[in-house]
Structure formats: C-alpha cells, structure tokens
Amino acid sequence: MxxxxxxxxxxxxxxxxxxxxxxxxxxxxxxxxxxxxxxxxxxxxxxxxxxxxxxxxxxxxxxxxxxxxxxxxxxxxxxxxxxxxxxxxxxxxxxxxxxxxxIPGTQTFAELGVPKIVEKLVNAKSGLVLVTGPSGSGKTTTMASMVDWINANKAAAIVTVEDPIEVLHPDKRSVVVQREVGVDTAHPSEAIRSAMRHDVDVVMISEIEDVDTARAAVSAAETGHLVISSMRTTDPADTVHRIVSLFQESEQKVIRAQLAGQMSAILSQRMIETVDGRRVLACEVMTNNERVSEWILNPNEPGSLVEIIKESGFFGMQTFDQSVLDLVVKRTVDLQAAIPNVRNVHEFRARANEAGIDLH
Structure with a gap:
C-alpha cells in the first residue's frame, strides 16, 4: 500500500x-x-x-x-x-x-425535488412520517432536510436517534439533540422512550428495523409527537405490510389500528438517471385519508392501495408512475430510462403519448 x-x-x-x-x-x-x-x-x-x-x-x-x-x-x-x-x-x-x-449541509425541499406536500407534513404537530426506498435512494438526505426545515422554521425540541450520526444539525430556531446508537444509547427504542420523558416535540429515527423500534415509534406518534423515520421498503403498501409483519399475529390487529390513526405519510423514493447523466428523485406519496385508513385496517390486494393513491391527488398523493411521467414531460428523464421504473407500462406510454412525448 x-x-x-x-x-x-x-x-x-x-x-x-x-x-x-x-x-x-x-x-x-x-x-x-x-x-x-x-x-x-x-x-x-x-x-x-x-x-x-x-x-x-x-x-x-x-x-x-x-x-x-x-x-x-x-x-x-x-x-x-x-x-x-x-x-x-x-x-x-x-x-x-x-x-x-x-454531503455536508442539507438541501432544501425544492433542491431535492420532493413533493410540495412534505412541507405540510413536517409542519404538523404529530404523526408518523416514513421515508422509504432501497439503499442509495436518498432517504437520509430527505430526512435531514426535514429536520433542517423544522429547525429553521419552528421553535421545537428535536431529538434524533441515529446509527450512526451522519448529518450534524446546529441549533437554529429549534433545540436539536442528536444521540448515536452504541455511543449515547444502547438501542433506538430506549432512546425513543427516554425522549418521551423529556420536553420533546419531534423525534427522528434513522431507521425502523425491528419490532421494539417500531413499537416505540408508533407509541411516540400516539402521544402527540411528530416522528420521522425510514425503512428499506419499496412502496407504501410494502411498508405497511413490513411494519405489521414485525409484530406477533395476536398484535397485528392492534398495530393496524394504530397505523391507521397515526400514519401521516409514506414517501417512497427512487433515483432515476436524467438525460444529462445525473440522477433525479422520483417519489410515490401516500398521505392519510379515510380510504387509506380503511385499507390499512382491512388490506386487500396490494394494488388496491396504488389505485387509492392514483385517485387522491387532492390530498397530495401521487404514484411512482405519475411522478416519473412528470419528469418525462419536463424532459428531465427520457422515456427509455423511465420505463423500468413504472408499474403499468402500457398505461404509462399512453399517458406520455397524450402529453406529446415521442414514443419512438
């Protein structure tokens, strides 16, 4: 060497x-x-x-x-x-x-390209907001941006529970305490429960990987805190199923009811190559309304949630296909790069054609 x-x-x-x-x-x-x-x-x-x-x-x-x-x-x-x-x-x-x-510092929501609904979500007083996607999809960057927005715009007490700490958040309008698993606390669930005994408004957990962390996160949201975390899941339906599957069968009805009441949103992310060789964010967004709550309580086939999301743009929702189509229409992503990232290729091509995109 x-x-x-x-x-x-x-x-x-x-x-x-x-x-x-x-x-x-x-x-x-x-x-x-x-x-x-x-x-x-x-x-x-x-x-x-x-x-x-x-x-x-x-x-x-x-x-x-x-x-x-x-x-x-x-x-x-x-x-x-x-x-x-x-x-x-x-x-x-x-x-x-x-x-x-x-990457040092944090980017704004506009710079990241996240949907406008995100600002409303992080301005809420309570609820559970999950950012999901595979490794390299920008989950950490999005959550850091969320924490920074709250820090800059609200007078709040924020606790982050991270493994490890990646982005440093100096105090702005808020007071930010950052705890690292294995250094400042033995397990994320312990840090979350400890935070509940303090004067805390917002809890950011780097990732929900086990039942103890999931239980503590949902409980924190139930007790009036805004909880932000991530999971390595592909889309909102997969995320709900993954959380429920962490629990024993005897507990699953209860956790579904808790999620139906406390889940504010799931943002599922993918990175797609742009026409100039960079990467851009495509995002599926599920917020909570009556139809979503009913699906969480009584899920049918996974595709049914996609239909609810597709029909609920008024509530800030969008599917991956809708997000990717917007990037194609803006000429940010070409059609060939877009196709592998959509569910319904036939419908996607038809919508692209209606928008004036050359399919050949």
Missing part, C-alpha cells in the same frame, strides 16, 4: 463519488452518478491494505463489533474530507469496506 485511506477518500471526493468500495483483489472502486468505476493510479488491494485502512478509521465501539461479529457500521469524518457512513465486514477471510459520502 502506497497511501493512507484519507488519500483514497480525497481522490473519491474530487471525482464527485457517492460511494467508495475497498476490497482485496481490486483497485479502489467509486460510484459516480450511479455508475461504478475504478480510481486511477491504484494497484489491486492486498489483505494488508484493507486491514490497514480499517484500522485507521474504526472507532473503539466499531472495532469491538467487528471483532465480535465480523462487521461494523460507523461514521468517519475529517474536516477536509467531510463525513462518511462506513460498513466494514469480512469476506473470504479478508476485510472489506464500503464508505458512503454524506
């Missing part, structure tokens, strides 16, 4: 990378605008290289986790480089690292 990890990260930052992959047998690989490419000027990494990189940046807690389980999630930051979300793990007996760059 001829360089330390900061030099690798500096070159990645200079190239505009969102992610850095370090594994034995390959030169460092970066992702730029969704595409993977190898960094120039680096030879294939050896087991000693990746081990050294990990030892440079592992925190004491992460080092303990890595030794015990063979993987660790933590944050790494340097003033001149910014912050990175890091996953260290063993594969085929050697150490591998994946580092995701956390």
């Amino acid at each position: 001829t360089t330390n990890i900061d030099a690798v990260l500096q070159q990645a930052v200079d190239a505009g990378a969102s992610d850095v992959h370090l594994k034995v047998g390959s030169a460092p690989v970066i992702r730029v605008e969704g595409e993977l490419k190898r960094l120039d000027g680096f030879e294939r990494l050896t087991p000693a290289d990746t081990k050294s990189y990990a030892e440079e940046i592992l925190t004491p807690r992460a080092a303990s986790d890595f030794k015990e389980s063979g993987s660790a999630d933590f944050a790494y930051g340097r003033h001149e480089l910014g912050r990175f979300r890091v996953n260290a793990f063993r594969q085929r007996g050697s150490v591998s690292l994946v580092l995701r760059r956390v």
